[in-house]
Amino acid sequence: MAATTALVLRGLSMEYVRGKPVLRGIDLEVGTEGLTAIIGPSGTGKSTLIRCINRLVDPTAGEILFHGQDLARLRGEALRHARRRIGMVFQEYNLVERLSVMENVLSGRLGYVSPWKAWMRKYPQEDIDRAFELLEIVGLAAFPNQRADSLSGGQRQRVGIARAVMQRPQLLLADEPTSSLDPKTSVEIMELMRDIGRRQSIPVMVNMHDVELARRFADRIVGMSGGAIVFDGPPGDLADDHLKGIYGGEGWLQ
Amino acid sequence: MSTRGARAAFPASWWTRAGWVLLAAYVVYAGARLDFTWERFLVGLDNGARFIDRMFPPVIVQPDSLANGLVESLQIALLASFLGIVISLPVGLLASRNLMPVWATWPARIVIALCRSFHPVIVAILFVKAVGFGAMAGILALMVASVGFIGKLFAEAIEEISLKQVEAVRATGASFMNVITYGVLPQVFTRFIGFATYQLDSNLRNSTMVGIVGAGGIGGTLFSAFQRFDYDFVAAILLSIIAMIMVGEVLAGWVRGVFLEKGKVDGD
Numbered sequence: 013m014a015a016t017t018a019l020v021l022r023g024l025s026m027e028y029v030r031g032k033p034v035l036r037g038i039d040l041e042v043g044t045e046g047l048t049a050i051i052g053p054s055g056t057g058k059s060t061l062i063r064c065i066n067r068l069v070d071p072t073a074g075e076i077l078f079h080g081q082d083l084a085r086l087r088g089e090a091l092r093h094a095r096r097r098i099g100m101v102f103q104e105y106n107l108v109e110r111l112s113v114m115e116n117v118l119s120g121r122l123g124y125v126s127p128w129k130a131w132m133r134k135y136p137q138e139d140i141d142r143a144f145e146l147l148e149i150v151g152l153a154a155f156p157n158q159r160a161d162s163l164s165g166g167q168r169q170r171v172g173i174a175r176a177v178m179q180r181p182q183l184l185l186a187d188e189p190t191s192s193l194d195p196k197t198s199v200e201i202m203e204l205m206r207d208i209g210r211r212q213s214i215p216v217m218v219n220m221h222d223v224e225l226a227r228r229f230a231d232r233i234v235g236m237s238g239g240a241i242v243f244d245g246p247p248g249d250l251a252d253d254h255l256k257g258i259y260g261g262e263g264w265l266q
Numbered sequence: 267m268s269t270r271g272a273r274a275a276f277p278a279s280w281w282t283r284a285g286w287v288l289l290a291a292y293v294v295y296a297g298a299r300l301d302f303t304w305e306r307f308l309v310g311l312d313n314g315a316r317f318i319d320r321m322f323p324p325v326i327v328q329p330d331s332l333a334n335g336l337v338e339s340l341q342i343a344l345l346a347s348f349l350g351i352v353i354s355l356p357v358g359l360l361a362s363r364n365l366m367p368v369w370a371t372w373p374a375r376i377v378i379a380l381c382r383s384f385h386p387v388i389v390a391i392l393f394v395k396a397v398g399f400g401a402m403a404g405i406l407a408l409m410v411a412s413v414g415f416i417g418k419l420f421a422e423a424i425e426e427i428s429l430k431q432v433e434a435v436r437a438t439g440a441s442f443m444n445v446i447t448y449g450v451l452p453q454v455f456t457r458f459i460g461f462a463t464y465q466l467d468s469n470l471r472n473s474t475m476v477g478i479v480g481a482g483g484i485g486g487t488l489f490s491a492f493q494r495f496d497y498d499f500v501a502a503i504l505l506s507i508i509a510m511i512m513v514g515e516v517l518a519g520w521v522r523g524v525f526l527e528k529g530k531v532d533g534d
Contacts, residue, residue, distance in 0.1 A: 066437055068433060068436070068437060092439045092440070092441060093439060094439070095436070095437060095438065095439035096438065096439030097439075098437075099438075100434070100437040102430065102433075102434060104430060106430040106431055106433060106434035107431065107434070108431045108434075108435065108448055108449060108452050108453070109428075109431065109452075109453070110452040110453060110455070110456075111448070111452050115448075119435060119438060119440070119448050120438050121438075122435060122438050122439070122440035122441075122444040122445075122448060123438050123439030123440055123441070123444075125444070127441065127443035127444055127447060130440075130443075130444045130447050130448065131447050172434075175434075175438070179438055179439070
């Protein structure tokens, strides 16, 4: 496997209901850095694609080669170890609401600490230092002990990003990270995702609805329609014709 | 179309009316069969007045027996609550259908259903036969009741949690136990404390009763005082039980306060 490729998807298919594929044999290669935006209409399988990669959803067929290892075949402990290397950011943040910001950020290390130490909140000092550092980076240094449910949407997503990066992942996935946020906060969150990807030099894959936001922040855009990839290229190459192909119709482009 | 015609907003339901008539008829019939009559009630009032008259003033005839009984009841309640809570945690978790496979939920649900099928007094009778007279039988009986109650409510609480939070913790590569500790328990912790303190309260009440069938506690003292017609002592025991229940309520409230305070993240 070439050192410039982090992730290779081969013939990835997924059907929730037999005979109704959501993903139709996706082939995709993702490099070791850069932000890849996956755009496409609702229900086209963007979210399923992202969730297949860390196996929150099990693909029906195909290979997910992550640094040469096929994640599609993993089970049990091997799967958990693979998940530790992939950070994920969610549309609705998915923070543990009743826990503090710090507990949520440190939960990114749960793949590495024993149940007893996790229960007693005994994390290695190095993790704790890193958690404070990350809170600084995402701009929440003032709130480590605040409960997650007392934060605003933008703040929660920052915690979500810090939690994912806390894993020291080799790949950062984000499933519609800005869809529940206002436009200004969306831009800030996308900036943060891009900068963190660059800083950690890891590839970032983001599902999004907002084509303009994708154009602005992505190094590469993958357009999906009907469970297949219909466009793949740099943002500059994405023309109105492609958008018609991805979303259908053209009235909305005016 | 008629403008004055009486259009019923709520159409009459003859089935409902028939149901009410049947219910009323059955109440009358059952009352007659069981000799549930006004005359007997009036005669009873007389007896009741004599009974209450003999209860006052309350006298503590056997202070030792009263004190021992109360202390034993308290201990039965505390031990049964503690053991019951410890056991109901895994049982409730196993019974939650959103986290566990069917082969785990079925046995756990059967255990819970069995624990809940009988009144604590009936369970106490069984345990008295098994382990003999005394507090041990009472503790076991109330423990069974606690497992049934807390296990069921705990399982239901877990079934209502947000799976998004669980999914996020799973996505970090956390082990199953860590998913439980971080993704599940924080979501049900406050409710669990509520169930546990309620059960403690309820065990305290029931621990005063299992003694009647010989399973230890103040109930035994009460029962023998009744049998000796020591009604003034009975009154004293009843008043002490009321006092103990009130203390228990305060205790349960305190426990709730401590844990829920600790469960909260303190602000700066």
